[in-house]
Structure formats: C-alpha cells, structure tokens
Amino acid sequence: MRTNLDFSPLFRSSIGFDRMMNALEAASRVETIDNWPPYDIVKSGEGAYRIAMAVAGFSQDELTITQDQSMLFVFGQKANADDVQYLHRGIAGRSFQRRFELADHVKVVGAGLVNGLLTIDLKREIPEEMKPRQIAISTGEALPMTETKQIEANKQAA
Template sequence: MRTVFDFSPLYRSSIGFDRIVDLLENASRVTTIDNWPPYDIAKTGEDAYRIAMAVAGFSQAELSVTHEPNILVVSGEKASEDNGDYLHRGIAGRPFQRRFELADHVKVVGANLASGLLTIDLKREIPEEMKPRRIEIGNATQAPRIEAAKTRIAPEKQVA
C-alpha cells in the first residue's frame, strides 16, 4: 500500500519553496531502487561532506563526475573489452548513473579514485551576504529623523 501526500496547500501558503516541495514529491514517488554501485555519505566537518562510492574495475577515464546546479551526477561506463568467455562474472561492469541532490551553496571540492573507491569531497560555502550579521542598535538621540514628503499628490477628479 502506498500513501500519497498532497503538497498543494504548501504552494498556497509559501513563496519560493517550490524546489523543496518538488524534492518532497520526488522522494515520495516509488521508483526502481538501484543499489549499485554502493556508496556512503559522511559528514566530515561543520560544513564538509564526503561521498565514497565503490567502483571496482572502473578507471578514471571511465568515470565522470558532473556538478550541475544543485545536482551531482556520477556516471561510469566501461570500455567494451571482450577478454574471453566467463564462467562466472561477479564484478559488475555495467554502466551506471547516480544522482545526488545538493543543497544551495554546496560545492564540489575534489574527487579522487584509489583502490576502487571514488571519493568526492563537498563543502557548503555560504556567501558572506547570506550569513547572519549583527545590527547595531542606536539610541533615540542618534536615530535619523523621517521628514514628511514634500511632493504633493493631486486629488483625483470626481466622476459625475
């Protein structure tokens, strides 16, 4: 049994949160769960994260890491090599594409491939103008005076 949520009330009472509501709708949809390649997401600092993905058998040339606005796409495709007939093939070499939704202001710092493990380092860098700032509070004698407007608005003509 599947529960369907109606997010339309959020559209009526909020402005600018369309992306968050879209994320909730996408998360509530049942999709085919592809759990390959396996990955871990770790928080390594206050605003730092690391994705570790097991990509055994893939070389750097066969992997691609792309940072689009608010989305990180990791994909891999093996070069076609036919090294004979396999009696058992347990190492997956199929193409994959894994997408990660990123919050605003999250940047990719770097990516490394070592021992079949692809690590991608991420950092949230909030712009200076968006950080909280302290506002000085003045006393009443220092507050600027607000003067009345000197322009005069003409009264509207009355319609008979």
C-alpha cells in the same frame, strides 16, 4: 503502505519554496531502487560532506562526475572487452548512473579514486552577503524624523 500526498495546497500558499516542494514531490514518487554501486554519505565537518562509492573494477577514465546546478551525477561506463571469455563473472562491471540532489551553495571541492573507492568531497559555502551580520548601534543624536507626504488628495466621486 505508501500513500501519495498532494502538495498543490502548499504551492498555492508559499512563495520561493519551489525547490523544496519539488524535492518532496520527487521523494514521494515510487521509483525502482537500484543499490548498485553501494555508497556512503558522511558529514566530515561543519558544512563539509563526503560521498564514498564502491566502484571496484572501474578505472579513473571510466568514471565521470558532473555537477549541474543542484544535481550531482556520477556515471560509470566500462570499456568493452570483447576478446575476453569469462568462465565465471562475479565482479559487477555494468554501467551505472547515480544522482544526488545538493542543497543550495553546496559545491564539489575534490574527488579521488583509491583502491576501488571513489570519494567526492563537498563543501557548503554560503556567500558573504547571505551570512548573518551584526548591525552596529550608534550613540548620540537620534536620526531626524521625516514627514510623511500625502501623495493623493481627497478625491470625490464624480
């Protein structure tokens, strides 16, 4: 049993969590599930990931990988072979589009196609200014206290 959740109260009381709320809302929508082509997502190290997708029958020229901000798209488009007459066609050769939502600062670092297996390597690279840093504590004299200045004088109502 699937219930639809209303996230509108969270939108009213949170600031800066738009992407997370949109992801939760999108995940709660009922979509048709297409399991082709099959794929695995593997954590291959600290902040490193790999998507392995079975694309048997597709050549490198028939596959396209695109990263658009936080979305990764993998497209497969078979070239038309009109002159071939199949007696039995058991190898799927239909076009596909697979999308993956990426977290902040996750970038594609490489892709390869070997023996019908497309691998896409991803790496989470946090910018230096966003990494935790240690603040040095100085010894010696304390910093001088600054006086608090009053900006407005006492006003009386007219």
